[in-house]
Amino acid sequence: MITGNLKASYAADERVLDNRWKQGFVLACAAGIAALAGFGNDYVILIACQMGIMLIAVTGVNVVIGYTGLMSLGHAAFVAIGAYAVVIFHNAAAGTIPAPLLTLLALPFAVTVAALIGIVVGLPSLRVKGLYLAVATLSANFIVIFLIEQDAFARWTGGMNGINTPTANLLGWDLDSRREQFLLIAALGFVSLLAAQNLFRTRVGRAFIAIRDRDYSAEILGISLYRYKLMSFAISAAYCGLAGALYAYFYARILPEQFGLDLSLMLVAAIIVGGMGRTMGAVFGVIVIVMVPEVIKVIFGGIAGGGAELAQIRAPVQSIAFGALIVLFLLFEPFGLTQIADRALRALNRWPFARG
Amino acid sequence: MLSVRDLYLSFGGIKALQGVSFDAAPGQITAIIGPNGAGKTSLFNAVSGFYRPERGQVIFDGEDIGALRPDRRAALGIARTFQNIALFRGMSVLDNIKLGAHTRLDAGVFDALLYFGRARAEELALRREIEERVIDFLELDLIRKAPVSALPYGLQKRVELGRALAMRPRLLLLDEPVAGMNREETADMARFILDVQEEFDTTILLVEHDMHLVMDICAHVVVLNFGQQIAAGPPEAVRRDAGVIEAYLGAAA
Ligand SMILES: Nc1ncnc2c1ncn2[C@@H]1O[C@H](COP(=O)(O)OP(=O)(O)OP(=O)(O)O)[C@@H](O)[C@H]1O
Ligand SMILES: [Mg+2]
Numbered sequence: 247m248i249t250g251n252l253k254a255s256y257a258a259d260e261r262v263l264d265n266r267w268k269q270g271f272v273l274a275c276a277a278g279i280a281a282l283a284g285f286g287n288d289y290v291i292l293i294a295c296q297m298g299i300m301l302i303a304v305t306g307v308n309v310v311i312g313y314t315g316l317m318s319l320g321h322a323a324f325v326a327i328g329a330y331a332v333v334i335f336h337n338a339a340a341g342t343i344p345a346p347l348l349t350l351l352a353l354p355f356a357v358t359v360a361a362l363i364g365i366v367v368g369l370p371s372l373r374v375k376g377l378y379l380a381v382a383t384l385s386a387n388f389i390v391i392f393l394i395e396q397d398a399f400a401r402w403t404g405g406m407n408g409i410n411t412p413t414a415n416l417l418g419w420d421l422d423s424r425r426e427q428f429l430l431i432a433a434l435g436f437v438s439l440l441a442a443q444n445l446f447r448t449r450v451g452r453a454f455i456a457i458r459d460r461d462y463s464a465e466i467l468g469i470s471l472y473r474y475k476l477m478s479f480a481i482s483a484a485y486c487g488l489a490g491a492l493y494a495y496f497y498a499r500i501l502p503e504q505f506g507l508d509l510s511l512m513l514v515a516a517i518i519v520g521g522m523g524r525t526m527g528a529v530f531g532v533i534v535i536v537m538v539p540e541v542i543k544v545i546f547g548g549i550a551g552g553g554a555e556l557a558q559i560r561a562p563v564q565s566i567a568f569g570a571l572i573v574l575f576l577l578f579e580p581f582g583l584t585q586i587a588d589r590a591l592r593a594l595n596r597w598p599f600a601r602g
Numbered sequence: 603m604l605s606v607r608d609l610y611l612s613f614g615g616i617k618a619l620q621g622v623s624f625d626a627a628p629g630q631i632t633a634i635i636g637p638n639g640a641g642k643t644s645l646f647n648a649v650s651g652f653y654r655p656e657r658g659q660v661i662f663d664g665e666d667i668g669a670l671r672p673d674r675r676a677a678l679g680i681a682r683t684f685q686n687i688a689l690f691r692g693m694s695v696l697d698n699i700k701l702g703a704h705t706r707l708d709a710g711v712f713d714a715l716l717y718f719g720r721a722r723a724e725e726l727a728l729r730r731e732i733e734e735r736v737i738d739f740l741e742l743d744l745i746r747k748a749p750v751s752a753l754p755y756g757l758q759k760r761v762e763l764g765r766a767l768a769m770r771p772r773l774l775l776l777d778e779p780v781a782g783m784n785r786e787e788t789a790d791m792a793r794f795i796l797d798v799q800e801e802f803d804t805t806i807l808l809v810e811h812d813m814h815l816v817m818d819i820c821a822h823v824v825v826l827n828f829g830q831q832i833a834a835g836p837p838e839a840v841r842r843d844a845g846v847i848e849a850y851l852g853a854a855a
Contacts, residue, residue: 444717449714460691463688467702
């Protein structure tokens, strides 16, 4: 018996960070983020921002794929919707809404639009599962990108050429440096992760897991498959929409092609590598998925000082690396890095009394 | 309470139910018996909403519930267990049981995302209630954190009963609750079923092959054979019924 984990009340027993290692880990992360914001150089801040944005999107993907067991290869569409919603909102509302309020209103607007479209894209999940659902969501991704590219909407979206994005402004504070944006991204990333963790301590999250594990059992307990599958899609789309909104604020310009199948695959790869259906899965997965292209860049730079022909094959090499990661993890560690971390944590928790 | 009227259900050529009619008396245990393939599980599926009978009515509390999906029927207070255990295998015993309370809770998405406040209060109250009404009651306290897949068969059956009890059902359908159990486990389960009936005043429908159990704890017995209702009445009368004896001997031969 591990007496270090003895609980004295139900409230203590229902806590998330139920031992000192987990508490220590979270504190260390918070300290690391604060140190980054203060002392990180531009490159480190850039990477951290990318990770923060991806973390929010992957947490969303985890809700629908990892926890509800519904496959999606189309979640890049919601990132696109969030990003374009912010741009369109700013352009349409500039002048009528005071600038200091724009971002505070654009963020919920983007999240809401993404969630609503998420419900529509989730409709096929009421009829089909697995591969069929993957294809249906993939098509939705193509349709969204196709619509954004249309000349008819180019007034708002910029069409194929993309569109310049606004700078975030929080009550008069212009977030025009990467370091300032990092603060916003880190704060929203933390809140997103916390909210996801909360979801799965309540009836809503439990219903998602029940649907994943055995849908007819869920139904016999009074869980409406119809309602909860769509809710899962809406929540995950909302997360991706938020990630998209931050993406728009972070980069100077967005292009429709940035939100295609490549991004959808990357989101799925992240959650498979990190660990499906676990909060920390998104965290671990995102670290890997953001670092892989960086490592490839360094390797290519080392080989030829970054020659032009080499730069051309970098993108396919990156896709191959993601593909290989997905296959390797599915084969050898289907529960991802979280599972590996769990084993390490268990060993630590018992130390020094026993090994295992 | 529950009234089944003239149900017909078939799968292709197989006639699973052919005009089954009976009432389950409030607060009593009614047994559904019959040889393998008689249509007992099909009857449960028709009552809980997985199958739509071609004809006939399922009336619960005076209301025809034939058009409702399973989750709506659950919300009305109909709970069930399955012949081959249908727990959520990756989850702990506690989480499985908490899921049973789903329809009685009302945290919405936003409460859930926030957690602190409404959802937390609800979860802690639920935990307390489950500990008292289900975990203590079914003597599951030593295994509450265990993943159900690690439990022996008999305990899994008990956890499934616990999950159904967490719904605070008014009608409880038990599909072969003691199948595959040894004498001791069977005796335990029989005691739990009687306790449920007594303590929570639950109306129970029980499908079971174990005749000793049926004769011991049921007030009323309905006998099915090839989808047809061949007898119904108190246990002693059914046991002496010529048609029933023949059906059982015929099936055994
Ligand atoms: N989904 C289905 N599709 C086709 N046939 C089915 C289906 N469900 C049941 N049946 C058939 O209906 C008949 C009644 O089956 P049912 O499962 O209701 O029997 P049962 O009385 O529960 O038997 P047992 O004691 O073996 O559990 C059987 O012949 C069975 O093969
Ligand atoms: Mg059966």
